[in-house]
Amino acid sequence: MTDPHAPQQILQEVFGYSAFRGAQADIVQHVTAGGDALVLMPTGGGKSLCYQVPAIARHRSGQGLTLVVSPLIALMHDQVGALEEAGVHAAFLNSTLSSEDASRIEREMLSGRLVLLYAAPERITNPRFLAQLDSLHERGLLSLFAIDEAHCVSQWGHDFRSEYLALSLLHERYPDVPRVALTATADDITRADIIARLQLEQARVFISSFDRPNIRYAIVEKDASPREQLLRFIREEHEDEAGVVYCQSRRKVEETAAWLEAAGLKALPYHAGLDAAVRQRHQDRFLREDGIVMVATVAFGMGIDKPDVRFVAHLDLPKNIESYYQETGRAGRDGAAADAWMTYGLADVVNQRRMIDESPSDEDFKQVQRGKLDALLALAEATDCRRVRLLGYFGEHSQPCGNCDNCISPPATWDATEAARKMLSCIYRFHQNGGQRFGAGHLIDVLRGKSTDKVTQYGHHSLSTWGIGADLSEQQWRGVLRQLIALGHVFTEGEYHTLALSESARAVLKGGVQLLLRVPSAAPRRGRGGSSS
Ligand code: ADP
Numbered sequence: 001m002t003d004p005h006a007p008q009q010i011l012q013e014v015f016g017y018s019a020f021r022g023a024q025a026d027i028v029q030h031v032t033a034g035g036d037a038l039v040l041m042p043t044g045g046g047k048s049l050c051y052q053v054p055a056i057a058r059h060r061s062g063q064g065l066t067l068v069v070s071p072l073i074a075l076m077h078d079q080v081g082a083l084e085e086a087g088v089h090a091a092f093l094n095s096t097l098s099s100e101d102a103s104r105i106e107r108e109m110l111s112g113r114l115v116l117l118y119a120a121p122e123r124i125t126n127p128r129f130l131a132q133l134d135s136l137h138e139r140g141l142l143s144l145f146a147i148d149e150a151h152c153v154s155q156w157g158h159d160f161r162s163e164y165l166a167l168s169l170l171h172e173r174y175p176d177v178p179r180v181a182l183t184a185t186a187d188d189i190t191r192a193d194i195i196a197r198l199q200l201e202q203a204r205v206f207i208s209s210f211d212r213p214n215i216r217y218a219i220v221e222k223d224a225s226p227r228e229q230l231l232r233f234i235r236e237e238h239e240d241e242a243g244v245v246y247c248q249s250r251r252k253v254e255e256t257a258a259w260l261e262a263a264g265l266k267a268l269p270y271h272a273g274l275d276a277a278v279r280q281r282h283q284d285r286f287l288r289e290d291g292i293v294m295v296a297t298v299a300f301g302m303g304i305d306k307p308d309v310r311f312v313a314h315l316d317l318p319k320n321i322e323s324y325y326q327e328t329g330r331a332g333r334d335g336a337a338a339d340a341w342m343t344y345g346l347a348d349v350v351n352q353r354r355m356i357d358e359s360p361s362d363e364d365f366k367q368v369q370r371g372k373l374d375a376l377l378a379l380a381e382a383t384d385c386r387r388v389r390l391l392g393y394f395g396e397h398s399q400p401c402g403n404c405d406n407c408i409s410p411p412a413t414w415d416a417t418e419a420a421r422k423m424l425s426c427i428y429r430f431h432q433n434g435g436q437r438f439g440a441g442h443l444i445d446v447l448r449g450k451s452t453d454k455v456t457q458y459g460h461h462s463l464s465t466w467g468i469g470a471d472l473s474e475q476q477w478r479g480v481l482r483q484l485i486a487l488g489h490v491f492t493e494g495e496y497h498t499l500a501l502s503e504s505a506r507a508v509l510k511g512g513v514q515l516l517l518r519v520p521s522a523a524p525r526r527g528r529g530g531s532s533s
């Protein structure tokens, strides 16, 4: 093949690759020919080539500039550097440029010489910039729009950016210019939202497999010291290897980093509250040195391309499966074996539910968030293949993977239907008996028939449910409660997390629902029994 406009030729000559991967060939062909496309491809799948090759092909045939919209300044910088290195004239416009540099790039763009221009989304609404695009468009030199990280346009996605909403303007103003939107995560609802907001109804949708076969998924139950669990996991599986540990709060990030460091690991904190210089230093060390464990909030990760991250651990539950998938996807980009490890417990379920309930959003929004959280909880409680569940969430059917905790050692299950009924009726009795509400610790004490001060104080010895659950361990009861909360039959209220029944608890009480639970993992503290919460 010697046609200089042929995608295959460009792939070899410019990028030095011998063949397209997966759906790339189809996407490139479709986009080069001027079709609109929505590309869903996992991180590391090779999304960039899906617009870079068409951009070059179209520029070579005289169609002018491709505008790439991206929210990630660091990434723009890297990509432009790599393209220029490969002999492709590319540039970026963002707030970090001096005005001289910006004017120089604008001149290059207007001359028609520039092949790819990367810009942040806020640039699109800049009148001066739009006038320049108008000028190109009038001369037939506006070739293609590529919208990277397209999920940012959706409030259902995990990284909504309001500036992305303005991107529909591109289509309204230049309806004849083809567009390709790309993202690494989008479940059905986010996908539909991207299509609606960017007016991509006519676009062909390309969905690649989201499977990351080299990542081993494991979700373990929290014991009394999740940090120790984490440390054991790192020591046993990833001594001296690079990894990311996600925590929910800044404080927990700092505490955990300090604690791991004291335990002898090279751990660094990262969150948006740290000084920019400190953040930069920690990020640089993570990228350059071996064996750094970055303890971070979700502020860390987007646009950081380190191929040999050997594990991603979660000490707190993420918001939903999309976030979980995105965060764990930062492990093993080089294709070598990597771990996605999470520890989770009752408090995680309660916290995430509460964060949704107490957020200022409207009820519809909360309802969607609850649905998404439920899907994640189902993944965490699953007794079958995690990957089948995870891929299933993104609409992909698969077979048990043999490379997740549940496949490797199938968890024993027990029928918790009866126990669930006992627990629900105990909560119901509390309520009947004076309208008082109680938390998890007391509930489990009553079920197990313990004579604590509180039991005496409220006369709970005399409840018909006192001691009806002495046959189960405290941990088993916590599992039942977690599951009941995860399923929405029980909810918690107020600062003391008191428990109340929801409408759906009725069906369980009546016996219409079967509950199969994991037998608690061999937690070291189980035998001690006794003390609550
Ligand atoms: P994404 O944006 O989907 O996360 P990238 O576009 O950054 O992925 O590509 C991930 C890596 O795979 C890059 O190092 C890229 O050069 C490489 N890559 C992409 N396509 C091919 C291909 N057809 N052949 C070989 N390497 C490829």
Ligand code: ZN
Residues within 6 Å of the ligand: 384, 385, 386, 387, 388, 400, 401, 402, 403, 404, 405, 406, 407, 408
């Ligand atoms: Zn599996």
